[in-house]
Amino acid sequence: MKRMRGWHRFLFGLPLILLLTHLFSVKELQQSSQTMEPPEKLNKKFDHLVLGPAAGQGLSNRLQCQGTKALNRTHGSNGRSSLEDSVAFVTVFTIYNSSVNTADDKAIKTEVGSASYNKVERSMAVLNAFINFIKVAMPRSNVIILTDPKSDFSVQRSQVTLYPIQGEYSRDKLMLQRIRSYIAFLDSRHKMLSQRPGNITHYIFTDSDMAVVDDLGQIFHDHPNFDLALTFRNNKGQPINSGFIAVRGTPDAILRAKLFLQDVLRVYRMEYMKASRMLGDQLALASVVKSKPQFDANRFSKTVAFTEDIRGTKVLFLPCAMYNWTPPEGAGQFRGMPLDVKVVHFKGSRKRLMLESWNFYSSSLDIPDMLCLILASGRTKYDF
Template sequence: MATLRPRIRAVPLRPVLLFLLVPLIYSVSRLHPWSPEKGVCLPPPTAPKRPDHLVLGPAAGQGRHDRLQCHGLKALNNIGISSDRNYSGEHISFVTVFTTYGSVPDGDGKVPSDTVTVGNHSYSKIERSMAILNTFTNFIKVSMPRSNVIILTDPDSKFSVNQGSATLMPIEGNYSRGNLMLQRIKSYIAFLEQKLVEFDRVEGFNHFVLTDSDIAVVDDLGHIFKKYPHCHLALTFRNNKGQPLNSGFVAIRGTRDGITNGILQTSP
């Protein structure tokens, strides 16, 4: 007697293959940049808009007794002018790294082709960078007139600063665009090593603030060193798990131990 077998329902092959190939097609499309075929007029994909406003919220380390926090909007609304009354008495040198690319020597008559238009005025990229650098030094001259500004730069870089506002210090290295972030750290280390060698030959000492050149100093930062006399090194934290330390602002006490710890902590 023949037994009845249950019918096996056939699964359509085409939907299964499509289901398996969709992740592969998506991953391959992410590897190749968007480029429309010749003759096809399609709009490029829209990039996500970056925020253009301040986001006020909890900061990294907020509430800890050993971390300073910025409060209010003083830098935006009410920039105070420094005076002898709020001078902390601490001598500080601001140290930054700056270089130019494709510099044109003054007076050769060449017109830069990489112009940038801001409002009704056009500037070359070098002129725009120099404007930012001069703004950086001008803020320090107003807020901390007793401080020095030291600019670490490529010996082959051709630019000048207003006499008395800053000191240029050439340091050998690879200042190419792709290596600039790493070279900045190496230039800082070379500078601190030189200060460590000179330490015994210099009377007294001054503190160092390693910083980016696109910031505005709106108050006397000497209070940091005066309020925390046992602090050798001050770092800035940010809400980023991958890069919790921001190398854009590092304060180093000008003692032998402070400079030594600064060299160790800034080493890549």
């Protein structure tokens, strides 16, 4: 009988137990939902510059920052070279007709800080930022833009010139056309100097997604015996980056640089046309460089400049760590910035960081240079 009474009491209390369990589960779910962000908020990328701790603190071979002030650069931007007024920057840039006429390209906007760009507008914004950086670091230098004669854009800036060159500027052939345009430009400079000798102008050919943050005239002063300069990195398959090529402005050096690039173009056409959209030019450059008998490729693993005579051209090899440095995506993923970076290459998704860095820099009076700003940035991917 006692067992029956206990069983009845259990059955009577069972609904109350189930009710309390249900209420507890509902309350726990409500609490957890309050502490979790919705999925779309968690995955949202920042549309503005995010500053964090500068990576590489305490490492003697990395830039040390106090806020946005660099503490241990051995060569600062204050000392201008005497050659500054005789250096011109050359880049290839075009606006594709398909981009101008496509409704989707006009409608889709990218937010960068307080600005909003469609595809054409953001390409122009990157080009203008490229020019802006040069005007700060080397204000007397000229900028020459090699472009498709059919391309419909203008740049109303002092010391900036559009230089149309006939060619095939489609996206699939742009890297191939870039070498052709460089060759055509050097050929015209050589002919001009042969007919009308005058003051020497040195040329630095770069991608338009680069930021020059220090005076580059020192290259020609410190290394007086080269014709053409390339930037190298410790990458077995692609040790040469084609985004930076310097050419001494003497008639003989311009001619030898042109002949060197013609060799590169020939190798490109023969061996790397399958990579014509990307990387083909870099593969061709490496092939021509390594074609020299007994060339020591182990020097690419060190960040020390060196010179080699390759096919009759004196080629100066400059380390990417100084003249063509690319910030990894996410500043927390790398161990700081090398000392004395002079050129920052904002490849691919880093173009947003290039625009944000310029906007932040130009709106502030308290930033002595760009390097610590860039180093403390990029906490997220800056996709376009």
